[in-house]
Amino acid sequence: MAKALEGIRVIDFTVWFQGPVSAQYLADFGAEVIKVENPKGGDQGRGVRSMKALAIGDWNQYFLVINRNKKSIAIDLKKPEGQEILYKMVEKSDVFLSNMSPALLAKMNLSYEKLSAINSKLIYATNTGYGRFGDVSKPSFDMTVQALTGAMARLGEPGQPPIYMGMGSGDAFGGIMSAMGIAMAIYQRNKTGKGQCLDASLYGAQLYLAAPFLQSFLAGNKHTALQQSRKEVVNGLWNLYPTTGKWVYICEENNDQRFAALCSALGDDTLRVDTRFDTAQKRLHNNVALIAAIDAITSLKTDSDLLAGLAAFEIVHSPVSNYADVVKDEQAWQNNYFMKAYCEEVKREVKVRGLPVTLSKTPGEVNTLGPQLGQDTELLMMDLLGYEWDEIEAFKAAGAIP
């Protein structure tokens, strides 16, 4: 099958989550992604073996999934000989991507100025924490940056703690933002032959996580910064409702016809004739009472009862599923949102999250899971970089490669 990013070579000098995810998107669509790792342990992500105090299975899914379809070369970049190898890679690559800080990269002689002097066609991409400009340089992780955006503080019931959007939520978002920027720079480079420097920071991306609300706040709507109770949403026909089992989201416009259908679906005639709710305007005005009235009906029903009623009257709705439901969801499997891949570590097929973007003629692929540390070092030294075996031996003797 044809690959969209065929012929693009990426030096992936990233660790943990955002940077690796960004390069994973490029690798999924056919770029040759070479992960450059420190020979002593490599990417720290290789060490993540548990989450929420749970051993995450017998294979290292944190690292292996976001580093799939990649090669690994182990180089000690503190040694001049190691830097020489990397510079040679830069000559032969299209993209350099790192989520180290620009200051650290400069200290390692890997600044944009340095690398673009070696290869003017190079796209030099960073994933900083807080952007390339300004003074902030402290360590950044998904949640500590999400904290600053205001996106957490507006979620949850009033008085409850702010809501974190899930493990890796902001990193994954920063990763796709970075992949989009890199793809655009490749498109531009293909026209002009000239590379450039780009940055997609965790902070810059995450400010868009709650874009509709932040934009509204900037226009003076101060309440969008605050937690809002589900008991007080403006349109009671577009809301979450409890049952004795799963919660159910009802998504209907506030008009008489849909309200009548909802009343039928709930099987409740008192609601239908309640004069507090008999016009769209009154339903908006008496929203708190309306939500309480619907709550009183749904909370006595089982989820399957409520769902059957909603389906019978074609109310737009969904039950709130849990992870056990989604991993069995046929829709997810048929669209390759989940896939199976062979895992060398446990010598069997494992289930992985797949391809959330579908390209009809150049679909992404999952061919291999993440590489062993340095597994491609010698082969890349010979085939890509053209070193002779005695030169490779010399690099080994100098400790530049293992």
Added chain:
Amino acid sequence: MSAALDDVIVLDLTNTFSSSLSAAFLADFGGSVIRIEFSDQQSEPRPTEGNWDYEADLIHRNKQSVVLDAGMEQGRKLLAELANKADVIVTDWEIPKLRVLGLDYGTLSKSNPGIIFGRTSGFGPSGPDKDLPVIDELAACRAGAMPTLQQPGEPPVYTGAGAMHATVMLAFGVITALVHRQATGEGQEVDTSFFAANMYGASLDLQAFLAIDEDQRERIMHPISRLDVSNPISGSLYPSSDGRWVTLTMPDTDRWWPLLAPAVGIDVDDDRFNTHEKRCEVNRLELIQELEAGFGRHPGAHWRQLFAEKQMSADVIEQFDYPAQDPQVAANKYIVELDHPSFGKVKSLGFPIFMSDTPARLKSLAPCLGQHTASVLHELLGYTEDEIYQFTNEGVVV
């Protein structure tokens, strides 16, 4: 200065904030994005009551607007001509609506085989639910994370982040397809869905769930109290003395403990907490209680300053006023100040990606309805002034 996408013509056929913003990102980097709206359909402009239409000036910035009557044969003919000139379609319309207008991929690709047809769907291009409505709430419900985010006993939380994830995924897919077309001339369909986007937003938990032993799955499926987190100093929340929330991400507790312990009034060598195992397993709950007390001794401002001084991976949770005023945000143009002709200086979300040679830029605010109808018909389709005048008189265009 050149722009990365200055040779790309995009037709914007979108309703949702999410997909309209995908097209705006293409426009920010130089794409000629032509937003199509129909004069014969009741469009309900958001009531702004004379206030700034802040949403349009974000999701339709840098676009052109063409309004035509797709109920008239001549209107549909113009639509087809526009689609034949386009390199990219960005849409979130339902497939039947696209088909009636001859704007589905099957029809378009016959006369314009190089077209890249980007669509946000609800649940993906295949499968039994491919035609469900394109509503992010429905997709979020299906992705599994909603019942896990809140504190135990609280209602599930719809974050809206999935739709934003879809925005960027669609733009990424379209640009990747453009790169493929550069090499081969081949167009194709690009689909991302709110379902996929929500699944990816919850990627770590979901992937862990796939890999984990059956008997351990319960803990990941349900909310975890902030007073029961697995690592007391990573992914945790504690209130400060002034009711702010402090959050810490220090997964490597051996590295951070010597800095953190004295700050919260615990002896570094306290033998209840002097190994990672004691901190995260043996005496985990006791440490959480100590930290709850420790962080409660000082206000949020104290903690912010301390985290900055010690370069600690921790922060105080802020509301939107923080990024709105943050010099770091302004320095990176993540939020920009606009000079609005009617409302003066206003702030708007800016550009999340920095590019040194082809930066995003604001050329224009959201267009007025039909503002560019005549110029697009003339410049792109080659109609004369007289012909355009006639179209206008007949009500074909506005």
